[in-house]
Structure formats: structure tokens, C-alpha cells
Amino acid sequence: MMDVQTQKIEALIGEMTLEEKIGQLQQCGPSLVGAFEVSFEELLDMMFDGRISQEEFGRLMSTAEKDFHEDDLRAGKIGSYNGVGDALTANRLQKIAVEESRLGIPLLFGYDVIHGFRTVTPIPLAESCAWEPELWQKTARMSAEEATAAGVHMTFAPMVDVAKDARWGRVSEGAGEDTLLNGDYGAAKVRGFQGPDLSQADAMAACLKHFAAYGAGEAGKDYNRVDMSAQRLREEYLPAYKACVDAGARAVMPAFNDLNGVPCTVNEWLLRDVLRDEWGFEGITVSDANAIAECVNHGVTTNRQAAAKEALQAGIDMDMTSNVYAENLAGLIEAGELAVDLLDQAVYRILKLKVELGLFENPYRTDEEKEKRTLVRPENRALAREAATKSMVLLKNDAVLPLNPQQKIAVFGALANDPGQMTGAWAIGAQENDCVSLVQAMDAQEISYAYHPGIVDGIVAKDEINQLAETADVVILAIGEQKEESGEAASKADISLPTIQLELAETLLRTGKPVVAVLFNGRPLAIPTVAEQVPAILEAWHPGIEAGNAILDILYGAVNPSAKLTTTFPFATGQCPLYYDHISTGRPGGKSKFTSKYLDTPLEPVYPFGYGLSYTTFSYSNLQVRTTDDAVRLTVTVTNSGAREGEEIVQCYVQDIVAKRARPVKQLKAYQKVLLQPGESITVEFAVPFEKLGYYDQKMDYTFEAGEFAFFVGGNSRDNLSETIHLSFI
Numbered sequence: 147m148m149d150v151q152t153q154k155i156e157a158l159i160g161e162m163t164l165e166e167k168i169g170q171l172q173q174c175g176p177s178l179v180g181a182f183e184v185s186f187e188e189l190l191d192m193m194f195d196g197r198i199s200q201e202e203f204g205r206l207m208s209t210a211e212k213d214f215h216e217d218d219l220r221a222g223k224i225g226s227y228n229g230v231g232d233a234l235t236a237n238r239l240q241k242i243a244v245e246e247s248r249l250g251i252p253l254l255f256g257y258d259v260i261h262g263f264r265t266v267t268p269i270p271l272a273e274s275c276a277w278e279p280e281l282w283q284k285t286a287r288m289s290a291e292e293a294t295a296a297g298v299h300m301t302f303a304p305m306v307d308v309a310k311d312a313r314w315g316r317v318s319e320g321a322g323e324d325t326l327l328n329g330d331y332g333a334a335k336v337r338g339f340q341g342p343d344l345s346q347a348d349a350m351a352a353c354l355k356h357f358a359a360y361g362a363g364e365a366g367k368d369y370n371r372v373d374m375s376a377q378r379l380r381e382e383y384l385p386a387y388k389a390c391v392d393a394g395a396r397a398v399m400p401a402f403n404d405l406n407g408v409p410c411t412v413n414e415w416l417l418r419d420v421l422r423d424e425w426g427f428e429g430i431t432v433s434d435a436n437a438i439a440e441c442v443n444h445g446v447t448t449n450r451q452a453a454a455k456e457a458l459q460a461g462i463d464m465d466m467t468s469n470v471y472a473e474n475l476a477g478l479i480e481a482g483e484l485a486v487d488l489l490d491q492a493v494y495r496i497l498k499l500k501v502e503l504g505l506f507e508n509p510y511r512t513d514e515e516k517e518k519r520t521l522v523r524p525e526n527r528a529l530a531r532e533a534a535t536k537s538m539v540l541l542k543n544d545a546v547l548p549l550n551p552q553q554k555i556a557v558f559g560a561l562a563n564d565p566g567q568m569t570g571a572w573a574i575g576a577q578e579n580d581c582v583s584l585v586q587a588m589d590a591q592e593i594s595y596a597y598h599p600g601i602v603d604g605i606v607a608k609d610e611i612n613q614l615a616e617t618a619d620v621v622i623l624a625i626g627e628q629k630e631e632s633g634e635a636a637s638k639a640d641i642s643l644p645t646i647q648l649e650l651a652e653t654l655l656r657t658g659k660p661v662v663a664v665l666f667n668g669r670p671l672a673i674p675t676v677a678e679q680v681p682a683i684l685e686a687w688h689p690g691i692e693a694g695n696a697i698l699d700i701l702y703g704a705v706n707p708s709a710k711l712t713t714t715f716p717f718a719t720g721q722c723p724l725y726y727d728h729i730s731t732g733r734p735g736g737k738s739k740f741t742s743k744y745l746d747t748p749l750e751p752v753y754p755f756g757y758g759l760s761y762t763t764f765s766y767s768n769l770q771v772r773t774t775d776d777a778v779r780l781t782v783t784v785t786n787s788g789a790r791e792g793e794e795i796v797q798c799y800v801q802d803i804v805a806k807r808a809r810p811v812k813q814l815k816a817y818q819k820v821l822l823q824p825g826e827s828i829t830v831e832f833a834v835p836f837e838k839l840g841y842y843d844q845k846m847d848y849t850f851e852a853g854e855f856a857f858f859v860g861g862n863s864r865d866n867l868s869e870t871i872h873l874s875f876i
């Protein structure tokens with residue numbers, strides 16, 4: 147017996163023409179008219195290859211007239227838009243759809259709300275270093291309130307692509323190299339975006355991405371092939387996406403890459419067997435931008451028409467901006483090459499999402515007044531600042547930090563004085579004048595300082611630097627990456643700092659003043675020299691609009707840093723991919739020549755996964771491990787052995803020492819953030835369910851192997867207490 151909602155949708159589908167059905171599958175991106183008659187993507191290319199400047203790009207994007215193909219909209223040929231981010235435009239287009247098209251089906255507005263909308267929070271890789279699902283959910287909720295006030299109904303987030311190769315620019319957009327953390331991060335974001343009731347005006351459908359294993363692109367090159375065993379795919383990559391589906395995500399975006407030769411966009415095994423049949427996903431799938439058309443480039447379809455056929459058969463409901471469905475589906479169905487039932491199923495899922503969002507009852511969920519009073523509210527800024535302070539990782543501190551207000555400060559490096567760079571990649575709703583740089587925050591807080599960019603016209607201004615540094619007690623050095631150096635299409639073959647930045651660091655070190663390096667970057671960097679020579683290093687990432695205030699909160703000790711790395715910092719690019727949950731190999735690296743290592747580079751990273759310092763210290767003792775009927779239970783005593791209150795992220799790792807397939811030397815299985823007063827000790831408990839200790843054997847059976855299991859507990863993935871027990875799983 148169909149429920150009422152289903153009956154209504156089925157009845158509506160019964161009234162729709164073939165063209166109107168196909169229109170619901172069409173997601174349109176505004177094309178730009180005016181000086182540059184090009185698409186948004188082409189405009190991006192023009193910026194990235196230098197044909198137009200970033201400023202020109204920004205001016206064009208904000209001023210260029212946009213063509214929303216309104217005649218097509220009136221004719222019922224458009225069901226959704228990507229990239230409409232203001233209430234006025236959204237309501238204007240919605241009015242055309244609802245009042246001027248034959249059936250009045252409301253539009254669905256999608257947008258990339260990746261780490262904040264107007265109140266931009268730290269890039270996801272940064273925020274993941276908080277190891278705090280409650281925070282991740284709160285910032286997602288805040289961004290949903292802002293984005294829905296601007297007319298957005300669905301975000302193309304969370305991105306939970308496990309990323310173990312720092313060369314990949316999109317490592318900035320997810321929760322790092324670990325499976326568990328990406329899953330917890332993604333599930334928290336889904337809960338935050340969607341809220342308790344999707345029909346609420348401030349609820350935003352979550353579209354998890356990129357399904358699947360986009361972060362495993364060969365050589366860290368974006369869009370590159372992904373080829374891995376079925377075992378590894380299921381053990382290390384799929385769980386994070388499944389966690390988002392289990393959290394109720396209403397949409398899934400397949401990845402650009404192929405998976406073992408079959409592009410995800412036309413990968414029926416992935417989109418139907420796994421996503422729908424195994425996981426029971428009932429939401430919509432939306433292709434990545436132009437991805438259906440790109441199946442021709444992949445060499446798996448002869449032309450766009452074949453791509454349209456394969457994509458619908460594989461299970462792509464909505465075509466993001468390739469027009470391949472609009473051009474070809476009617477002909478394929480009329481020629482009997484595609485069953486209209488496949489089309490109706492896709493239309494049903496899309497209409498069902500619009501019903502769940504309440505768009506039929508309330509197509510105008512916002513207005514300009516609501517948008518104005520919601521964006522960048524003081525409480526949103528405060529949350530952005532909290533998230534930033536919880537994301538910044540103290541990597542080194544040889545008794546330099548926290549600073550005291552009496553110290554005279556000299557600040558060097560353009561990134562200290564460039565508010566627009568603070569938002570990082572994928573902050574398309576950001577406005578530079580919302581952002582606070584380090585220098586601007588020092589001005590606002592009336593901290594006296596001297597500032598110099600350090601590098602002028604490509605040269606380190608040694609004389610001026612020495613003069614300014616002479617007057618200072620402490621020198622702050624701002625180095626790292628521009629926001630364009632990470633994110634999409636931003637892979638690097640060299641993740642070390644530019645030579646000129648190293649020269650600037652050296653010049654400052656030579657002044658003999660204590661140097662504090664503040665890193666602004668969207669990926670792990672290979673910084674062995676800085677790590678060795680600079681006495682204090684704060685990893686600030688691209689921290690969002692409250693960057694400057696958050697950095698000062700940490701540098702002056704108003705906030706005690708607690709973040710821990712969710713991504714390994716290699717010694718050299720050549721070590722990539724470098725990650726903590728590696729397997730041992732038959733010749734684990736060591737002293738002997740004939741072991742798995744490099745002749746010219748240490749085996750170990752500069753900073754390991756899970757690493758991060760505090761202004762206090764923590765000690766671990768009394769690790770106890772026992773089993774109950776369904777889990778391994780651990781207790782450990784954690785003590786704040788320092789002189790000030792602090793939070794510690796206690797981490798629990800496991801190694802299945804012997805199995806039929808080699809298992810990682812460590813895998814994160816649980817973590818807890820605890821607040822301790824000076825001298826305080828607490829007992830932290832972990833439960834690791836037996837089902838988390840299995841693996842896929844060669845026949846792809848999920849197996850539990852009786853034997854020795856090592857359990858590690860500590861404040862990072864390297865320095866741990868450990869206990870080994872025998873598990874029989876009986």
C-alpha cells in the first residue's frame with residue numbers, strides 16, 4: 147500500500163510529459179554573459195592559467211550578468227540549479243518555476259557549502275584536527291542556517307574522501323587520512339546540515355561526496371585513476387561514505403575518477419549494488435560537474451548519447467551541468483534503448499527530496515530580510531573563532547609560547563596581512579571584508595607590532611628585516627600556501643615550502659630573536675628545516691574569517707591549543723603517500739640496507755598522525771585491557787602533568803598482529819577528548835567492539851582471526867602505552 151506522499155508523487159509523474167520528466171534531472175549552472183561569453187568552468191581555467199587575474203575573476207563573478215536560461219525553466223526543462231547563493235535570485239527563479247511552468251514543480255538549489263557559507267570556518271582538514279564531532283555538527287548547523295537563508299536547499303558536502311597523499315590538493319576538503327575520523331566527521335556534518343527535520347526552512351540536504359575513493363588518485367594527481375583491491379576499498383574507503391548514508395544523507399555525488407577502470411559516474415556496481423542494494427540508500431545521486439560527458443574522455447563511452455544511457459542505467463539521477471541528459475534521454479527512450487521506468491525512478495527520487503524539503507508547500511523558504519539578519523551574525527563569528535582555535539595544531543614550542551603582552555612583536559610574511567587568503571579553498575560564499583588577518587586582529591586588539599612582508603618583488607628584504615627584528619623581542623613568521631594552492635585541480639609534485647620562504651625563515655633565525663612560525667596551508671607540507679630550526683610552530687591551516695583573532699588567542703594563551711594532526715607531515719614529497727596505518731612489509735624499514743626505505747630520506751614523517759602539543763603536558767599510565775562478550779575494553783589513566791588546564795585527545799589504536807592478509811601496524815579505533823586541570827588524573831575508558839576487528843580475506847569474506855592483538859593508547863599515533871592480548875572471538 148503506497149503512502150500518501152508516494153501516491154502524490156506518482157500521480158504527479160503520471161501528469162508529466164517526457165520532456166518535463168527529463169527536466170527534473172537537469173541541474174543547471176548559471177552561465178556568464180558579458181565580456182567573457184564563457185562558462186564558469188572556463189572562467190576558472192582562465193584564472194588558473196593566468197589569462198585573467200584573481201581580482202578580475204572575482205569582479206566578473208560578482209558583476210557579470212548571469213544567464214539562468216529562464217525560457218527553459220518556464221518550459222519545465224530545469225529541475226535544479228548549482229551556484230545560486232542569494233535569496234533574491236533564488237526566489238525570482240523559484241517564482242518562474244512555481245508560477246509560470248505548466249506543473250509548477252519547485253526548484254532545488256544546490257551549492258558548495260563546504261566549510262561555512264558567508265561565515266567561513268576553517269577548511270575541513272583543519273577542523274578535523276579538533277577530533278570533536280559536536281563541534282563539526284555545530285558549525286554545519288550554523289552554515290545551514292546561513293545558506294538556507296540565502297536560498298540554498300542542498301549542499302555538496304560533506305566530502306569524506308580518505309586522503310593519504312599530501313600531493314593531492316583536495317586533501318584540504320576532507321578529514322585527513324583516517325577512515326574512522328572521516329566517517330565521524332561526515333556523519334556529524336550530515337546531522338548538522340540536515341537538522342532534525344528536513345522540512346524546516348533552515349534544513350539543508352547533505353550530498354556526501356565523492357563516491358568513491360577519490361582521495362586515492364594515483365600519484366596524488368586530481369581526477370587520476372584509482373586502482374585498488376576490493377578488500378582495501380571496503381576496509382579503508384567505503385566506511386566513511388557509509389557512515390554518512392547511515393546518518394541520513396539525502397544525496398550522493400559520485401567521484402570524477404574511475405574505480406578499477408570503471409568511472410564512478412557509470413559504475414553500476416558502486417551506485418546500485420553497493421549504494422542502493424547493500425546500504426539501502428533511497429536518496430538522489432547527482433553527478434559531479436560535467437562528469438557524465440567526461441565518460442567519453444575516460445574512454446568508456448563512444449559519445450555523449452552513450453554516456454547518457456550508461457549513466458542513467460548505472461544510477462545517476464541528476465546531471466550536473468553537462469546537458470547530456472537534456473540532449474539525449476528523450477531520443478534514447480523513444481528509440482526503446484532506455485526504459486522509461488528508469489527515468490521515472492530518477493524523477494521519483496528527485497521529487498521525493500523536494501517533498502521532504504517541504505518545497506511544494508513552501509517553495510519560498512527565505513527572503514532578503516531573513517538573509518540579511520542571518521549572515522555573519524556575531525554568534526556565528528564567535529563559533530568560527532572557536533572552531534579555528536580548536537583546529538590549530540601546536541607543532542613545536544621550545545619555551546617561546548605563549549607570548550606575553552609586554553613583548554615587542556615583529557611580524558613578517560604576506561600571509562599575515564592578507565585577509566582574503568584566510569578562507570582557503572572552496573569558500574565560494576566568502577567575502578574578503580568579512581575576514582580578519584593576523585595583522586588586522588593585532589590592530590583591532592591594540593597590540594603594538596611592526597610588520598613587513600619580508601619578501602618584496604621576489605627578494606628577501608634582509609636589511610629592513612634585520613632593522614625591524616632588532617626592535618623586537620619575538621618575531622612572527624607567516625609562511626605557507628595561497629588558498630589557490632589547495633582544493634580542486636591543485637595537486638603538487640613538490641609539497642615543500644618555496645625556497646624564498648625558507649630564505650626568509652633563515653634570515654629571521656639569523657637575527658637571534660625567538661621565531662614563531664605560523665603556517666597557512668591547505669595540505670601537509672614537507673617542512674624538515676623549519677621543524678628543526680624554528681623554536682615554535684603553529685599550524686593554522688586556512689582558518690576562516692576569524693583567522694587573526696584565533697591565532698592571537700593561541701599565541702597569547704587565551705586558548706590552550708588541543709588540536710591533533712589528522713594527516714601525516716612527510717619529511718619529503720618523495721615519501722608520498724605516507725600515512726600511519728601502513729602495513730609492515732616483509733622488510734620493515736630499519737638499519738639494515740636491505741629493508742623497505744629510501745637511501746636519501748628518513749623513513750619517519752616530520753610529524754605523525756595524531757600529533758599535537760599543548761601549553762601543558764599529559765602523561766599516560768596504567769593501561770588495562772580486558773574482553774567482555776562483545777568487545778575489548780580498555781582503561782588508561784591520563785594525568786595533566788603540567789601547570790595549566792588543558793584538553794587532551796586520547797587515542798586508541800589496534801594492530802591485528804597475524805592475519806591471512808597483512809593488517810596495518812596501527813588503526814585508530816576510538817578517541818576521546820578530555821579536559822584536565824593541572825595535576826588532575828582521570829581514567830579514560832574505550833570499548834572496541836569485536837566487529838571492528840575483522841578484515842576481508844582473499845575470498846572477500848569478512849573474517850575474524852583468532853590471535854594476538856596489540857592495543858595502543860596515547861596522545862598520538864607514535865608515542866603510546868601498549869598491551870597485547872589473545873582474542874579467540876568465540
Ligand code: GLC
Pocket residue numbers: 228258302355434435634
Ligand atoms: C566540482 C567538485 C565538486 C563540487 C561540484 C559543484 O567540480 O568536484 O566537489 O561539489 O563541482 O560545484
